[in-house]
Amino acid sequence: MTKGLPQCFFPMENIIQDYIWGSRTAISELLSVDNPDNAHQAEIWMGAHPNGCSKITNNGESTLLSDFINQDKTAVLTEQTATEFGELPYLFKVLAAGEALSVQVHPSKAQAEVGFAKEEAAGIPRTAGNRNYKDPNHKPELVYALTPYQAMNGFREFTQTIALFEQVNIPVLTDLVAAFASTPTSKGLETFFSAILSLQGEEKETAVSALLEYATAHQQDALFATIVELAGQHPGDIGLFTPLMLNVITLQPGEAMFLYACTPHAYLKGTGLEIMANSDNVLRAGLTPKYIDVAELVDCTKFEAIPFDTLQFTPEQKDGGLYYDIPVDDFKFALFESVSDLTVSTQSAEILLALDSDVTLTHQDGETVTIHQGQSVFIPAYVDAYCLNAAGRVARAFN
Numbered sequence: 001m002t003k004g005l006p007q008c009f010f011p012m013e014n015i016i017q018d019y020i021w022g023s024r025t026a027i028s029e030l031l032s033v034d035n036p037d038n039a040h041q042a043e044i045w046m047g048a049h050p051n052g053c054s055k056i057t058n059n060g061e062s063t064l065l066s067d068f069i070n071q072d073k074t075a076v077l078t079e080q081t082a083t084e085f086g087e088l089p090y091l092f093k094v095l096a097a098g099e100a101l102s103v104q105v106h107p108s109k110a111q112a113e114v115g116f117a118k119e120e121a122a123g124i125p126r127t128a129g130n131r132n133y134k135d136p137n138h139k140p141e142l143v144y145a146l147t148p149y150q151a152m153n154g155f156r157e158f159t160q161t162i163a164l165f166e167q168v169n170i171p172v173l174t175d176l177v178a179a180f181a182s183t184p185t186s187k188g189l190e191t192f193f194s195a196i197l198s199l200q201g202e203e204k205e206t207a208v209s210a211l212l213e214y215a216t217a218h219q220q221d222a223l224f225a226t227i228v229e230l231a232g233q234h235p236g237d238i239g240l241f242t243p244l245m246l247n248v249i250t251l252q253p254g255e256a257m258f259l260y261a262c263t264p265h266a267y268l269k270g271t272g273l274e275i276m277a278n279s280d281n282v283l284r285a286g287l288t289p290k291y292i293d294v295a296e297l298v299d300c301t302k303f304e305a306i307p308f309d310t311l312q313f314t315p316e317q318k319d320g321g322l323y324y325d326i327p328v329d330d331f332k333f334a335l336f337e338s339v340s341d342l343t344v345s346t347q348s349a350e351i352l353l354a355l356d357s358d359v360t361l362t363h364q365d366g367e368t369v370t371i372h373q374g375q376s377v378f379i380p381a382y383v384d385a386y387c388l389n390a391a392g393r394v395a396r397a398f399n
């Protein structure tokens with residue numbers, strides 16, 4: 001670093017969340033991140049979220065990224081981001097699902113604002129188990145697969161859901177399925193979906209065990225093999241019905257998809273990058289021992305089918321990288337593959353993650369830094385531009 005000029009590149013020290021569903025091996029094998037204690041390495045968090053803020057070294061001293069940003073938000077984030085968001089508006093993650101995460105829906109911005117205000121007014125503690133809204137923000141997400149990555153995303157075409165339930169033919173559900181078949185509309189799906197999630201006691205047990213019996217006998221079909229696998233992780237869970245209602249997709253490495261607000265989804269297994277708005281608002285809909293608020297969930301869900309062939313995100317090739325045209329302001333995502341002396345201009349604070357190889361950044365004032373595979377670097381907006389060299393892939397989060 002040249003004396004007197006502000007530092008440009010800040011290698012990051014990131015928190016690894018050891019959630020129980022996390023793989024013990026994927027992150028250390030894929031990204032050469034040490035795991036001496038054989039822990040569940042579920043997620044690496046890169047960002048300034050209070051539940052797992054990254055650290056950077058500033059002038060030789062280790063400091064929280066959030067503290068560094070707060071010293072001069074306008075310079076680090078840009079004036080526009082500082083005004084609009086008041087913080088780094090995104091959280092960037094590596095996520096390694098050894099087991100399924102819960103089926104979930106994230107509210108829209110408007111719903112989150114109303115829901116948050118309502119729960120604040122009602123005095124429900126933010127850490128309470130029955131608290132739905134931890135903040136007033138929406139939480140759109142993008143996932144980019146590093147390994148084959150199995151997930152559920154969005155409702156199937158209504159006719160498909162009806163056909164699947166008719167095929168499984170569970171006596172206690174016959175009336176519900178017939179009602180949906182006679183009203184195969186958004187309203188019909190809403191009624192059907194709420195009724196399934198609201199099943200209780202013996203009815204629920206009978207329905208789930210009939211599903212499992214059918215699935216066990218039909219495992220040559222990948223969908224039913226998935227249900228059997230999920231039942232091993234979440235026995236008796238009502239969420240075992242969600243693969244019949246939601247698109248089940250396996251992204252191949254390098255493929256990506258977007259998860260819209262108000263759309264049910266779940267990550268089932270695999271390792272990927274995830275970038276999301278800075279929010280913790282999750283309404284759960286199954287595959288979880290946690291609280292399910294069916295009424296609030298239904299209020300926040302769009303009962304629309306998402307055609308399977310529209311799930312995947314096709315990036316645009318430009319400026320030496322692959323750019324994903326994200327339909328929200330909170331974050332953007334791009335990927336560079338083997339670049340030499342590529343000039344990248346910054347419009348915001350950004351985070352680069354080295355996926356395969358060493359990555360070297362150089363600033364025109366002479367500062368240079370090299371990070372290794374699995375490491376990340378924070379770049380404030382004031383840097384304006386940097387020169388990038390990498391033999392492998394580099395993921396770029398910005399806004």
Ligand SMILES: [Zn+2]
Nearest residue numbers: 104106141265
């Ligand atoms: Zn989600």
